[in-house]
Amino acid sequence: MGKNRLEAFSDGVLAIIITIMVLELKAPEGTEWGEIKKLLPDLVSYMMSFLFIGVYWANHHHLLHLVKKVSAGIMLANLNLLFWLSLVPFATGWVGETHFDSLPVAIYAALLILNAVSYTILQETIAACHKQNPELAVIMKAQSRKGIVSSILYAVAIPLAFLEPYSSVVLFFLVTIMWLIPDKKIEKVTAGD
Numbered sequence: 001m002g003k004n005r006l007e008a009f010s011d012g013v014l015a016i017i018i019t020i021m022v023l024e025l026k027a028p029e030g031t032e033w034g035e036i037k038k039l040l041p042d043l044v045s046y047m048m049s050f051l052f053i054g055v056y057w058a059n060h061h062h063l064l065h066l067v068k069k070v071s072a073g074i075m076l077a078n079l080n081l082l083f084w085l086s087l088v089p090f091a092t093g094w095v096g097e098t099h100f101d102s103l104p105v106a107i108y109a110a111l112l113i114l115n116a117v118s119y120t121i122l123q124e125t126i127a128a129c130h131k132q133n134p135e136l137a138v139i140m141k142a143q144s145r146k147g148i149v150s151s152i153l154y155a156v157a158i159p160l161a162f163l164e165p166y167s168s169v170v171l172f173f174l175v176t177i178m179w180l181i182p183d184k185k186i187e188k189v190t191a192g193d
Helices: 003-024 033-038 040-065 072-086 088-097 102-129 134-163 165-180 184-190
Strands: none
Touching (some): 003 040, 072 088, 088 102, 102 165
C-alpha cells in the first residue's frame, strides 16, 4: 500500500468521525436563549472533541510525511489509532447529554489515554520501519515525551473527574493546546518533500 492511500483512508475516517459528531447535535426546540442554553453542554463537548480530532489529524498528517515506506505494521498501528478515535463520537455524546457528569468524563479521559497510546504505537512503528533515518529518531524522542506527558495528564483526569469534572476538561484542553502546533522539526525534515 502506498503512503497516499494510507493518508486518504485516514483522512476519510477522521472526516466521518467529525461528521457523526456534528450530526448528533440537535437544533434548539424554540427560539429563546434558554433553549440554546440547554444545548451548551452538547456544544462544548462537540467543540472539545472537534479540536481533539483536528489536532490528531494535523499531527497524523505531519507524522505520515516522515513515512517513506508503508509496512503491514504501520497499517495495523494506523488502524488501531483510527479505531480508538472512532469511539470519540460516542464519548462526546455521552459527556454532552449528561452535562459533564463524573463517569462519562472519566470514560472520556480513559479513551483519550487509549488514543494517546495508539498514536505512540504508530510513531514507534514508523520509527522501527525507518531506522536508517537518524533525524527521525530525534523527532520521535521529542514526540514520545509529549505523548508521555499527555497520557499522565489524561490519567490524572480520571480520578479528578469524580472530584471536579470540569477540572478534567481543563486538562483535556491543556493537552490539546500542547499538541495544537505540530512539531517544527517534522516540518524542517519534510520541507524538501
